[in-house]
Amino acid sequence: MDAIILQVLNGLEKGGAYALIALGLTLIFGTLGVVNFAHGALFMLGAFCAVIMRSLLTYEVATGEVEATAWGTEVAVTTPYVTQLFGEFGNTLIDWAVPVSILLTIPVMLIVGLVMERGLIRHFYKRPHAEQILVTFGLAIVLAELIKAQFGANPIPVPEPAALGGMADFSGIFGSEPGTITYPMWRFVYFLFSAFIILIVFCFLKFTTFGMVVRAGMEDRETVGLLGINIGKRFTFMFAISAMIAGLAGAMYTPIISPDYNIGMEFLVLSFVVVVVGGMGSLGGAVSAGFLLGLLQSFSAMNEVKAIIPGIDQIIIYLVAIIVLLVRPRGLMGRKGVMET
Amino acid sequence: MKILTHPTSSVDSTMMFIFVAAVLTMPIWLTPIGAAYPDLMQRFVIFGLFATGFNILFGLTGYLSFGHAAFLGIGSYTAVWSFKLLGMNPIPAAIFAVTVSGVFALVIGYISLRRSGIYFSILTLAFAQMCYAIAYSDLIGKFLGINLTNGETGLRVLADDPRMLDGVLTSGIDTSALTVNLFGLDLTHTWVWNGFQFNAGFYFCAFVLIIASYIAMRIFRSPFGLMLKAVKTNQNRLNYTGVNTKPYTLAAFVISGMYAGLAGALLCITDPLAGAERMQWTASGEVVLMVILGGMGTLMGPMLGAGIIKFSEQKFSTWGKPELHEFLAFIPDGIRDTVVSVASLFVGSGWHLTLGLVFMLIVIFLPGGIVEGGRRILMIVTGSNRRNRQIQAAAQAAE
Numbered sequence: 203m204d205a206i207i208l209q210v211l212n213g214l215e216k217g218g219a220y221a222l223i224a225l226g227l228t229l230i231f232g233t234l235g236v237v238n239f240a241h242g243a244l245f246m247l248g249a250f251c252a253v254i255m256r257s258l259l260t261y262e263v264a265t266g267e268v269e270a271t272a273w274g275t276e277v278a279v280t281t282p283y284v285t286q287l288f289g290e291f292g293n294t295l296i297d298w299a300v301p302v303s304i305l306l307t308i309p310v311m312l313i314v315g316l317v318m319e320r321g322l323i324r325h326f327y328k329r330p331h332a333e334q335i336l337v338t339f340g341l342a343i344v345l346a347e348l349i350k351a352q353f354g355a356n357p358i359p360v361p362e363p364a365a366l367g368g369m370a371d372f373s374g375i376f377g378s379e380p381g382t383i384t385y386p387m388w389r390f391v392y393f394l395f396s397a398f399i400i401l402i403v404f405c406f407l408k409f410t411t412f413g414m415v416v417r418a419g420m421e422d423r424e425t426v427g428l429l430g431i432n433i434g435k436r437f438t439f440m441f442a443i444s445a446m447i448a449g450l451a452g453a454m455y456t457p458i459i460s461p462d463y464n465i466g467m468e469f470l471v472l473s474f475v476v477v478v479v480g481g482m483g484s485l486g487g488a489v490s491a492g493f494l495l496g497l498l499q500s501f502s503a504m505n506e507v508k509a510i511i512p513g514i515d516q517i518i519i520y521l522v523a524i525i526v527l528l529v530r531p532r533g534l535m536g537r538k539g540v541m542e543t
Numbered sequence: 544m545k546i547l548t549h550p551t552s553s554v555d556s557t558m559m560f561i562f563v564a565a566v567l568t569m570p571i572w573l574t575p576i577g578a579a580y581p582d583l584m585q586r587f588v589i590f591g592l593f594a595t596g597f598n599i600l601f602g603l604t605g606y607l608s609f610g611h612a613a614f615l616g617i618g619s620y621t622a623v624w625s626f627k628l629l630g631m632n633p634i635p636a637a638i639f640a641v642t643v644s645g646v647f648a649l650v651i652g653y654i655s656l657r658r659s660g661i662y663f664s665i666l667t668l669a670f671a672q673m674c675y676a677i678a679y680s681d682l683i684g685k686f687l688g689i690n691l692t693n694g695e696t697g698l699r700v701l702a703d704d705p706r707m708l709d710g711v712l713t714s715g716i717d718t719s720a721l722t723v724n725l726f727g728l729d730l731t732h733t734w735v736w737n738g739f740q741f742n743a744g745f746y747f748c749a750f751v752l753i754i755a756s757y758i759a760m761r762i763f764r765s766p767f768g769l770m771l772k773a774v775k776t777n778q779n780r781l782n783y784t785g786v787n788t789k790p791y792t793l794a795a796f797v798i799s800g801m802y803a804g805l806a807g808a809l810l811c812i813t814d815p816l817a818g819a820e821r822m823q824w825t826a827s828g829e830v831v832l833m834v835i836l837g838g839m840g841t842l843m844g845p846m847l848g849a850g851i852i853k854f855s856e857q858k859f860s861t862w863g864k865p866e867l868h869e870f871l872a873f874i875p876d877g878i879r880d881t882v883v884s885v886a887s888l889f890v891g892s893g894w895h896l897t898l899g900l901v902f903m904l905i906v907i908f909l910p911g912g913i914v915e916g917g918r919r920i921l922m923i924v925t926g927s928n929r930r931n932r933q934i935q936a937a938a939q940a941a942e
Contacts, residue, residue, distance in 0.1 A: 237661050322907075325907070329910075330605075331660050331661050332605065332607040332664075333906055333910060335607060335609075335661070335664060336607075336831065336835060336902070336906045337903055337906040337907060339828060339831075339902075340899050340900075340902040340903035340906060341899070341903060342899075343828075343895060343896075343898065343899030343902070344896060344899035344900055344903065346895075347893060347895050347896035347899060348896065350892075350893075351888055351893050351896065355892075467824075467825070471668060471669075471672055471824060474665050474668065475665065475669050477665075478662060478665050478666075478669075482661070482662070511686070512682060512685045512686060513676075513677075513680050513682035513685060516676040516677075516680060516682070517673045517676050517677060517682070520669040520670070520672060520673035520676075521673070523666075523669050524654060524666070524669065524670070527654075527657070527658065527662070527666060528654065528657065531657065531658060531662075
């Protein structure tokens with residue numbers, strides 16, 4: 203029983219990341235009708251926003267004092283600039299670099315999304331899907347290589363805040379012996395964060411006029427346009443929002459996996475599978491399929507399952523995707539007429 | 544609206560003749576540009592073959608597969624197993640590789656072709672990633688309790704393998720340097736004449752490529768090929784007229800999978816080693832790049848694209864700042880350092896950046912690839928543009 207609860211917790215965090223990326227992909231697809239292979243690269247850019255934030259915060263300057271090292275030479279004492287500026291609060295800022303990086307990620311990713319849509323994607327609305335895939339695939343390569351040129355090919359570790367690090371003991375909640383269900387705190391935080399973002403996005407679409415217009419535009423773009431609403435502008439904004447969601451998912455994921463330039467590609471393939479399983483164009487489908495596949499993956503990683511079929515955890519997602527597409531070709535929640543050709 | 548032009552058979556034979564001559568004399572005419580060493584030429588030919596096969600699916604039917612590297616890997620593994628079990632002869636290896644990858648393509652294609660468009664791309668991608676994961680961790684091997692793919696180390700021929708056909712011959716001899724041989728002819732052997740290098744392995748691959756591209760040309764010109772083009776143009780219309788397109792697309796998928804398997808087997812000829820990294824989805828992306836760069840749906844385009852990509856990979860990825868300084872010597876000293884430091888982003892380890900940028904530019908501005916670009920230039924030069932437009936207008940009016 204404890205093992206099962208632990209796997210559920212494990213799956214939630216992974217599923218959260220899949221769900222966030224898949225949500226953005228589906229939003230882009232539903233509004234603009236474009237298949238964005240560069241979405242993984244946006245996830246990666248978000249992760250590197252956290253890296254940049256941390257290196258900005260830990261930027262060190264000399265204090266003017268001089269200290270003798272153990273073997274007698276003198277070196278200038280350096281401390282992070284923020285510590286000099288804010289004192290103790292500066293140290294707290296450095297410790298909380300990852301959550302603080304959200305402040306950087308949001309504007310950066312919004313701008314990246316806007317530039318990408320206006321500069322490139324806009325010209326591909328009417329082109330065949332194959333060309334959309336290809337041009338965004340090329341863009342993904344370019345973005346990844348630019349990051350590689352700047353930050354190198356090695357993963358860059360970004361620690362989580364000390365207060366949210368370490369293991370959390372969930373045994374009490376489930377009535378088990380203390381110490382039997384322990385789980386990294388940050389992963390749980392990540393799950394809560396992703397759930398929060400998903401909730402905000404759904405509320406935004408459901409309860410604001412802007413969201414209502416966007417949903418109407420997803421149903422029937424032409425009619426909304428005829429009503430005198432500039433739907434193109436709103437869809438561009440939704441693209442930026444999707445980029446921002448992917449970026450946030452990436453920024454908060456950095457303590458779990460140290461980001462390198464390739465991290466986006468790995469997530470992209472899986473989140474495409476998630477989108478297809480959920481049903482192309484269905485937001486609810488994307489989110490639920492994300493969590494579902496995350497859970498399935500963590501369950502198949504259990505030793506008991508692996509003893510029966512070795513290595514099933516690495517292929518389970520693809521297997522499930524193939525089976526789902528064979529049984530329900532439109533995906534779990536796909537609607538008729540979306541991407542049928 | 545594109546007009547279906549029917550090149551006469553004499554045009555085709557001329558083209559084929561030029562192509563054969565060009566491939567066979569590669570060691571000579573590639574020497575001035577410094578690409579005439581056997582390893583690189585072999586890669587031109589093998590990836591040309593891979594791209595040609597991919598083009599039969601993508602160029603003719605328009606189905607964009609993102610998982611063809613899986614067949615390349617399967618072909619490699621089969622070839623190495625054939626070396627291990629049967630002996631170092633490339634012919635059985637190639638036959639087995641084609642058969643096995645064809646069977647895999649049949650299964651994967653049968654499932655993936657239930658969907659089209661973006662779903663198809665994602666399904667093939669999922670299959671390829673699954674094959675990669677299976678090969679990388681040798682899951683089937685673990686399941687059966689044998690060493691099927693040898694995991695991340697890669698599968699290679701060992702001295703104590705049975706090699707039933709030629710193992711007896713070499714059992715008493717030193718087996719430390721096992722090379723692939725065609726009935727005793729060592730395929731790593733290179734004849735040197737006037738400074739030109741003629742490599743046996745290259746010529747073996749070249750002959751395979753010539754046969755394969757002849758078959759590809761016949762497919763392009765056959766009624767079957769026309770049907771595939773019809774699928775690309777308008778599949779709905781075909782379905783409404785009562786044609787079941789599935790057998791045609793599936794056949795195209797299997798054929799292109801076999802080409803990929805054959806290319807994979809040829810990759811093992813110089814170096815009998817099969818690794819899982821050959822199956823990664825970036826490798827599938829690479830063959831798409833080749834076909835797009837050269838020109839999808841054209842006969843010679845994919846081979847051109849494969850050659851250009853492999854050549855520039857070889858050249859650019861080995862360049863560094865010193866080479867750039869030498870190359871850009873004509874720029875005045877003051878600004879040369881700046882130019883070099885900017886340009887060095889695009890060479891060496893940053894070569895993929897160049898590749899991505901070129902690829903994007905091609906997709907944005909010239910979706911027909913280099914062949915299309917050449918055709919446009921030719922049109923401007925010969926001034927046949929106006930006449931073509933008239934024919935086009937007439938064809939549209941007739942519809």
